Amino acid sequence: MWRTMVDGEVAKALKYVLECMSTAAMARTPNVAALCPQPRLVAVTKTKPKEMIIEAYAAGQRHFGENYVQELVDKGNDAQILTLCPDIKWHMIGHLQTNKIKKVIEVPNLFCIETIDSIKLATAVNSGVEKYLGNKKLKIYVQVNTSDEQNKSGVDADHVNELVGHVLQNCAHLDLVGLMTIGAFDHDLSEGPNPDFQLLKCRASVCESHCLEPKDVELSMGMSNDFEHAILVGSTNVRVGSTIFGARAIKK
Numbered sequence: 001m002w003r004t005m006v007d008g009e010v011a012k013a014l015k016y017v018l019e020c021m022s023t024a025a026m027a028r029t030p031n032v033a034a035l036c037p038q039p040r041l042v043a044v045t046k047t048k049p050k051e052m053i054i055e056a057y058a059a060g061q062r063h064f065g066e067n068y069v070q071e072l073v074d075k076g077n078d079a080q081i082l083t084l085c086p087d088i089k090w091h092m093i094g095h096l097q098t099n100k101i102k103k104v105i106e107v108p109n110l111f112c113i114e115t116i117d118s119i120k121l122a123t124a125v126n127s128g129v130e131k132y133l134g135n136k137k138l139k140i141y142v143q144v145n146t147s148d149e150q151n152k153s154g155v156d157a158d159h160v161n162e163l164v165g166h167v168l169q170n171c172a173h174l175d176l177v178g179l180m181t182i183g184a185f186d187h188d189l190s191e192g193p194n195p196d197f198q199l200l201k202c203r204a205s206v207c208e209s210h211c212l213e214p215k216d217v218e219l220s221m222g223m224s225n226d227f228e229h230a231i232l233v234g235s236t237n238v239r240v241g242s243t244i245f246g247a248r249a250i251k252k
Contacts, residue, residue, distance in 0.1 A: 010059070011055060014056055014061055017240055017244055023228075025231055028234075037215070039236050040063060044093065044223075046071065052245050053085065057088060062088060063111065065090070067094030069097075069100045069103055072092055073103050076108055076109060077108060088109050089111035090110050096116075102132060105128050106133075112138065112140055116142050116143060118155060119162070122171055123166075123170070126171035129174070130173045137173050140167070142167065157202055161206060179219055180237075182221070199219045203217050220238075220239070221238070222240075223238070224240050
């Protein structure tokens with residue numbers, strides 16, 4: 001059973017993360033800063049109770065992310081969250097199967113899906129939006145597997161342009177926000193920048209190939225263990241969970 005946080009613990013942690021983000025953004029080199037707006041914080045609430053979401057929202061947080069479809073559906077449709085957090089913006093940040101698209105796109109206040117990793121999925125989501133949301137467009141990120149790890153989702157870096165081109169040319173109901181990746185968890189930053197944060201290179205190629213402005217193509221990368229570094233090298237959207245809400249409980 002979740003217990004009430006002591007002295008606004010979530011709000012304090014949220015303030016700390018936002019301060020760290022601001023410091024990291026100000027430390028960017030001029031070249032990076034010119035292409036990257038102030039980073040957005042997506043508070044990841046996987047396995048966390050709605051009371052923590054409500055506290056974070058009351059402290060000013062608006063963007064929240066969920067990894068699992070059913071959790072997103074349950075929290076997105078929760079009557080108390082709908083009442084107390086009317087301007088909440090949900091991000092789907094976990095792998096999405098085509099048979100669960102309808103559930104996700106019908107979630108109230110869905111802001112975007114960050115995990116479009118194939119032409120098949122992009123086509124299916126586009127069709128779902130057209131069918132269930134009418135003339136609306138849904139924001140999406142193309143997920144790139146920059147670390148080449150088999151256990152991670154994402155399109156191969158060599159095929160990013162193909163997928164982006166498909167979205168731009170054939171998916172009228174999808175609004176491409178940018179590119180997303182998950183860096184290797186065990187990278188030692190003392191050895192230099194995380195080589196998995198290569199979306200700056202991918203973005204340059206995407207923009208050149210499709211006549212896009214770099215400042216209009218966001219980079220979603222960085223989590224609790226590396227969000228400051230990610231911002232420093234160009235991230236515009238970080239996904240932070242445990243630093244704000246505490247470690248996830250291990251299910252036995």
